Amino acid sequence: MRVTVNPNLVEMEYAVRGPIPMRAAELEAQGRKTIPCNIGNPQALGQDPITFYREVISLLEAPGRIARERRLRGVTGVASEDLLDEYVLDVAEHVLAQMKTGLGAYSESKGPxxxxxxxxxxxxxxxxxxxxxxxxxxxxxxxxxxxxxxxxxxxxxxxxxxxxxxxxxxxxxxxxxxxxxxxxxxxxxxxxxxxxxxxxxxxxxxxxxxxxxxxxxxxxxxxxxxxxxxxxxxxxxxxxxxxxxxxxxxxxxxxxxxxxxxxxxxxxxxxxxxxxxxxxxxxxxxxxxxxxxxxxxxxxxxxxxxxxxxxxxxxxxxxxxxxxxxxxxxxxxxxxxxxxxxxxxxAEPKEGSPPWERFVAERDAVLAALQDKATLIREALGEMRGVECFGRTGAMYLFPRLSGLPEGTGDFDYCMALLEETGLCTVNGSGFHQRPGTSHLRIAFLPPKEMLAEVLPRWIAFHNAYVG
Amino acid sequence: MRVTVNPNLVEMEYAVRGPIPMRAAELEAQGRKTIPCNIGNPQALGQDPITFYREVISLLEAPGRIARERRLRGVTGVASEDLLDEYVLDVAEHVLAQMKTGLGAYSESKGPxxxxxxxxxxxxxxxxxxxxxxxxxxxxxxxxxxxxxxxxxxxxxxxxxxxxxxxxxxxxxxxxxxxxxxxxxxxxxxxxxxxxxxxxxxxxxxxxxxxxxxxxxxxxxxxxxxxxxxxxxxxxxxxxxxxxxxxxxxxxxxxxxxxxxxxxxxxxxxxxxxxxxxxxxxxxxxxxxxxxxxxxxxxxxxxxxxxxxxxxxxxxxxxxxxxxxxxxxxxxxxxxxxxxxxxxxxAEPKEGSPPWERFVAERDAVLAALQDKATLIREALGEMRGVECFGRTGAMYLFPRLSGLPEGTGDFDYCMALLEETGLCTVNGSGFHQRPGTSHLRIAFLPPKEMLAEVLPRWIAFHNAYVG
CATH class of the missing domain: 3.40.640.10 (Type I PLP-dependent aspartate aminotransferase-like (Major domain))
Structure with a gap:
């Protein structure tokens, strides 16, 4: 049986989940290691969640635990690192007091x-x-x-x-x-x-x-x-x-x-x-x-x-x-x-509250690591022939411009070859409607530094061989 | 400034969140108690979540807690009701082992x-x-x-x-x-x-x-x-x-x-x-x-x-x-x-596992209560002049047919008056494109029995006076 459908829905393209990531998934299924830099998905690349957020949400899912955590605070023999801060319990209680029907009910359509x-x-x-x-x-x-x-x-x-x-x-x-x-x-x-x-x-x-x-x-x-x-x-x-x-x-x-x-x-x-x-x-x-x-x-x-x-x-x-x-x-x-x-x-934890210090340390560590990783990648790009990368570093991406690609090939071919050769999964600039006649790729600067240290030299070698 | 917009989006109607529930929200804001039977939102009416589901999800949000819960099991002085079943910990571990990137990462678009x-x-x-x-x-x-x-x-x-x-x-x-x-x-x-x-x-x-x-x-x-x-x-x-x-x-x-x-x-x-x-x-x-x-x-x-x-x-x-x-x-x-x-x-808890018995008890209690409440409402409908309710009871709704409404009024007027008079928030049949010339209302049989016991006699009185 065949049905006619709305062509707009079928012709939509979504490059960050397009053919290159699909090929990466195939390679993974075959046991190859790939590095998913096609999408801004930090926790898929090992970034840890902010502890405070998860502690609170974990309590919101099981509100009975708030009283239990208070009881545990009175039990000798429970290690102090196994106790939740009173402040975390208070925040969870505050949220539940206002979100009266809890996480299980529909809220107002706009949110509470x-x-x-x-x-x-x-x-x-x-x-x-x-x-x-x-x-x-x-x-x-x-x-x-x-x-x-x-x-x-x-x-x-x-x-x-x-x-x-x-x-x-x-x-x-x-x-x-x-x-x-x-x-x-x-x-x-x-x-x-x-x-x-x-x-x-x-x-x-x-x-x-x-x-x-x-x-x-x-x-x-x-x-x-x-x-x-x-x-x-x-x-x-x-x-x-x-x-x-x-x-x-x-x-x-x-x-x-x-x-x-x-x-x-x-x-x-x-x-x-x-x-x-x-x-x-x-x-x-x-x-x-x-x-x-x-x-x-x-x-x-x-x-x-x-x-x-x-x-x-x-x-x-x-x-x-x-x-x-x-x-x-x-x-x-x-x-x-x-x-x-x-x-x-x-609504960040209150400055000076017990979770505040850890929150700030986790936040700053994530942001500093992202910045370092962007710098590492920029340095690698500097060693690639014909590659330039403009603009102040923000978001989670670099979008270097490629030149000197072999006659008759484009950035899609480049990114596919880069994936096959090094396991690095990026998105071709043409997936973003770039200015006609230019070539780019987008790389999310998310992988752990050790992974970058391993793959960047291989990318440089791949690149300089590819552009010949 | 005025903009033209897609008329389809503006002309959509969504009665279960339409004028009657909006009026109920106004009444609530004025301090009146209303009973939201306009929507199938059980936890907003006091239904408790299934404990097993929430215990597992609470752990998925804070995976470090799994090891912590195991440590607590070794501390004498922690009350046994304050310990999570080993089985719950195992299920959470099993889910995390397969959902490798946890709850914080985008998954496959279809789901894992x-x-x-x-x-x-x-x-x-x-x-x-x-x-x-x-x-x-x-x-x-x-x-x-x-x-x-x-x-x-x-x-x-x-x-x-x-x-x-x-x-x-x-x-x-x-x-x-x-x-x-x-x-x-x-x-x-x-x-x-x-x-x-x-x-x-x-x-x-x-x-x-x-x-x-x-x-x-x-x-x-x-x-x-x-x-x-x-x-x-x-x-x-x-x-x-x-x-x-x-x-x-x-x-x-x-x-x-x-x-x-x-x-x-x-x-x-x-x-x-x-x-x-x-x-x-x-x-x-x-x-x-x-x-x-x-x-x-x-x-x-x-x-x-x-x-x-x-x-x-x-x-x-x-x-x-x-x-x-x-x-x-x-x-x-x-x-x-x-x-x-x-x-x-x-994937229900395994039959015979420690959480199984509680799971079954909670499940059966919810379903039995829903059935009882449907029966209570059906009995009340039986005392209302000109009301009939067809079909085997399923879902969370009854959809009685009303007849004998005052000349020139419809079920919208009836439901609005019912809300104003008794606080009971239902949805008029016309909000569901009912067969022209008929009148109905939809009531979700979710409120606690005590609440029904209080409101149903008032509804019967309202009804028999309204249809005259």
């Missing part, structure tokens, strides 16, 4: 209000300048989501009605966006941050893309910015953010700011779109996730979406946040464990 | 193979007749999902390209289906199970619906069946299932079997579509969830989708399961805690 309040407070702390924020974050305009992907998909689903509706996407881009636009039957409108200026952008770059889209009859409705970048890893300068806001304001576009790597800036300051926006009335959707940062809790699928200046909907007595709530209701609610993880992400 | 194997084994045990199954379940054709809703949405998204594509839905129906079809821009094609014959169906009912759809130019591609029913709660007889399969085979339709209430049959035998299908080559998609049954773990958003006889896709060298995998990849993976919960749902 106390978590949305904690998210708003986090955003305000993050965006303070001289002790104040221009516009406070509103808990009623925050939606908890299953990872950031779900938030992005909700927005695009609502926004796109057909092929005339366009969304501007930075090229190279994260495949979630091309896939989601394709799925909704809309038009992808690429714009080209300037690689050699560290992937920054100016007005001219944005206007050129918009003009091109208008020229082919596309009604551009929104612009997506990913900061720190994915796949580029580059951290955007404040002036680039300002340019995007000016541009969006002038042309009446919504801004979708994918800020899931806001904790991956390695000593640089993270400047959010909300902070630069201040009191201006441009519509802004900001996405965050528990999957990245120093926590890397990808499997828990936590995250949030914050809306500012939600536009009214043409023809309805509703605004965009109302439409988001409708969409969220159909999925009932995001998973409650991811919600709890989101709460912990935005 | 060992869980899919456990699901397949569960399905085979469930569907055995005389110790054998006609066709064994294939772990490669199983997709873990965030609840069953996600699985249903994936199928419909792939299937529907536009308004000419139709899907047959039982009327009354669960709003997920109408909302998902609306969102994809397809056509809802209702069919009408026979209320007075306990919501059973025959060929004539199905053919009438198909003929009506063809008459308006709709290309019907699939038929949804919900068994046990939602909102009706009725358990389908095997002959009705057979009628659907014959019908689907003759007309080349896919069957989407929503079987999330397969454990809510209260002494009756659950007969699955897969069992009745046997070796016949009709395409069957079966949905299950961790949200219902005796576990009621709604917030964990676990579930699976099993595909049998996946059809090939017209114009592509792919079948429907390949398209599902593409769609699942864009969402990366379902939440891992929901995956672990799905594993536990299908």
């Amino acid at each position: 209000r106390f978590i949305r309040e904690a998210v708003a407070a986090y955003i305000d702390r993050r965006d303070e300048v001289d002790g104040r924020v221009a516009v406070a974050s509103d808990p009623d305009r925050i939606f908890l989501t299953n990872g950031a992907s779900e938030g992005a998909m909700f927005i695009l689903e609502i926004l796109i009605s057909g092929p005339d509706d366009g969304v501007m996407i930075p090229i190279p881009q994260y495949p979630l966006y091309s896939a989601a636009i394709k799925r909704c039957g809309g038009s992808l409108v690429g714009y080209y941050p300037d690689e050699e200026r560290g992937w920054e952008m100016d007005r001219e770059i944005l206007e050129a893309s918009l003009a091109e889209a208008k020229g082919r009859g596309v009604n551009v409705k929104a612009i997506v910015v990913i900061n720190p970048g994915n796949p580029t890893g580059a951290i955007l300068a404040e002036h680039s953010i300002g340019e995007v806001i000016d541009f969006a304001e002038e042309h009446g576009l919504l801004i979708i700011a994918d800020e899931v790597y806001q904790h991956n800036v390695y000593g640089a300051e993270f400047v959010s779109f909300a902070r630069v926006l201040g009191e201006r009335e441009v519509s802004l959707f900001s996405l965050h996730s528990t999957s990245k940062g120093f926590y890397g809790e990808c499997g828990h699928r936590g995250g949030y979406l914050e809306v500012r200046n939600a536009p009214l909907l043409q023809g309805y007595d509703l605004d965009f946040a109302d439409a988001l709530l409708k969409r969220a209701s159909v999925s009932l609610c995001p998973n409650t464990v991811g919600q709890a993880m989101t709460y912990l992400m935005v | 193979r060992f869980i899919r194997e456990a699901v397949a084994a569960y399905i085979d045990r469930r569907d055995e007749v005389d110790g054998r199954v006609a066709v064994a379940s294939d772990p490669d054709r199983i997709f873990l999902t965030n609840g069953a809703s996600e699985g249903a949405m994936f199928i419909l998204e792939i299937l529907i390209s536009g308004p000419d594509d139709g899907v047959m839905i039982p009327i009354p129906q669960y709003p997920l289906y109408s909302a998902a079809i609306k969102r994809c821009g397809g056509s809802l094609v209702g069919y009408y199970p026979d209320e007075e014959r306990g919501w059973e169906m025959d060929r004539e009912i199905l053919e009438a619906s198909l003929a009506e759809a063809k008459g308006r130019g709709v290309n019907v591609k699939a038929i949804v069946v919900i068994n046990p029913g939602n909102p009706t709660g009725a358990i389908l007889a095997e002959h009705s299932i057979g009628e659907v399969i014959d019908f689907a085979e003759e007309h080349g339709l896919l069957i989407i079997a929503d079987e999330v209430y397969q454990h809510n049959v209260y002494g009756a035998e659950f007969v699955s579509f897969a069992r009745v299908l046997g070796e016949r080559e009709v395409s069957l998609f079966s949905l299950h969830s961790t949200s219902k049954g005796f576990y009621g773990e709604c917030g964990h958003r676990g579930g699976y989708l099993e595909v049998r006889n996946a059809p090939l896709l017209q114009g592509y060298d792919l079948d429907f399961a390949d398209a599902l995998l593409k769609r699942a990849s864009v969402s990366l993976c379902p939440n891992t805690v929901g995956q672990a919960m799905t594993y536990l749902m299908v």
Whole structure:
């Protein structure tokens, strides 16, 4: 039997889970060791979870344990390292007191209000300048989501009605966006941050893309910015953010700011779109996730979406946040464990509390290791002929540009050969809609240092032989 | 600022989270006590989680605790009720040994193979007749999902390209289906199970619906069946299932079997579509969830989708399961805690193991209480003028038919008045696309017995006064 189906769904491409990782899975099944640098999945590469987060969630799953842990504290003979801090028990109790129905019940479709309040407070702390924020974050305009992907998909689903509706996407881009636009039957409108200026952008770059889209009859409705970048890893300068806001304001576009790597800036300051926006009335959707940062809790699928200046909907007595709530209701609610993880992400243990010191040590160790590993890879890239890597290091990725590939081959062939030869699984730049005529790859700087120390020399040798 | 948006997304209706529950939330905020019977959310109404499930998941969140629990077993002075069974520790270790990257990493998009194997084994045990199954379940054709809703949405998204594509839905129906079809821009094609014959169906009912759809130019591609029913709660007889399969085979339709209430049959035998299908080559998609049954773990958003006889896709060298995998990849993976919960749902503790007895006692107590509460409500309905309730009790709902409502009012008005008067929050039958000209309400039989004992007499009084 054959059925006709929606071609958009079949033609979506998702390179980070595409042919190269599939080949890596085949090799693994044959007993070959591969190194999965195709995706930002830190715990798959041995990064440990933050102990405090897991201790609390472990208690939320079995609330009866809180009283039990208190009883154990009174038993002589239990080693002190086998006792949970009173503070951890208190946090778990606090969460359960507010999440009254526990982890097992559906919550409000947006997530419980106390978590949305904690998210708003986090955003305000993050965006303070001289002790104040221009516009406070509103808990009623925050939606908890299953990872950031779900938030992005909700927005695009609502926004796109057909092929005339366009969304501007930075090229190279994260495949979630091309896939989601394709799925909704809309038009992808690429714009080209300037690689050699560290992937920054100016007005001219944005206007050129918009003009091109208008020229082919596309009604551009929104612009997506990913900061720190994915796949580029580059951290955007404040002036680039300002340019995007000016541009969006002038042309009446919504801004979708994918800020899931806001904790991956390695000593640089993270400047959010909300902070630069201040009191201006441009519509802004900001996405965050528990999957990245120093926590890397990808499997828990936590995250949030914050809306500012939600536009009214043409023809309805509703605004965009109302439409988001409708969409969220159909999925009932995001998973409650991811919600709890989101709460912990935005409500750190109190400074000076017993778990604080360990929390800070774990956080700093993860971030320092990521930075070191990025440096190791950058050094290796420096020994490869014709390879350049632009931009300040952010997120979890480097996106080096390759040149001198053999006639008739592209970065897909390169990455496939690299996998076969060294076991290193990366993603070809063409999987990210890179600028035509260029070649790149994306590598997640996540493997343990020993693994990198072993594979990088082999990559250098492979590379210099491959480009001949 | 105003934006145009996709009208399908704005016009979706989702009655179980619609105006009546919203009014209940307002009343709660004003300090009124309400009883949320609008949704199958057992733990929100005080149902306790299954201890074994939570003990294991609590350990999976903090794997270091497994060794710690073993150490505690050696400390004299720790009360025996404060020790975890060795068996629980072993199960947690077994899960972690196979889910190598733990709960914090993205898994395969379908979910890890060992869980899919456990699901397949569960399905085979469930569907055995005389110790054998006609066709064994294939772990490669199983997709873990965030609840069953996600699985249903994936199928419909792939299937529907536009308004000419139709899907047959039982009327009354669960709003997920109408909302998902609306969102994809397809056509809802209702069919009408026979209320007075306990919501059973025959060929004539199905053919009438198909003929009506063809008459308006709709290309019907699939038929949804919900068994046990939602909102009706009725358990389908095997002959009705057979009628659907014959019908689907003759007309080349896919069957989407929503079987999330397969454990809510209260002494009756659950007969699955897969069992009745046997070796016949009709395409069957079966949905299950961790949200219902005796576990009621709604917030964990676990579930699976099993595909049998996946059809090939017209114009592509792919079948429907390949398209599902593409769609699942864009969402990366379902939440891992929901995956672990799905594993536990299908892999019960070993008979005779220490947790077995408690597990069975908890399971049986939940199911017995649900059955008792359904009986209490049925008895109350018997005292209400003009109310009838058809079908064998299944799922978590009763769907009584109301008659004699005051001229010019409908079941929406009735349910709103019932809420205002008694605090009981139900959903009006019109929220489920009931047969025009009839009136119903859906009530989830979940509140604690004491609460029912208090509210049911007030409902009877309200009702008999309301219908006059």
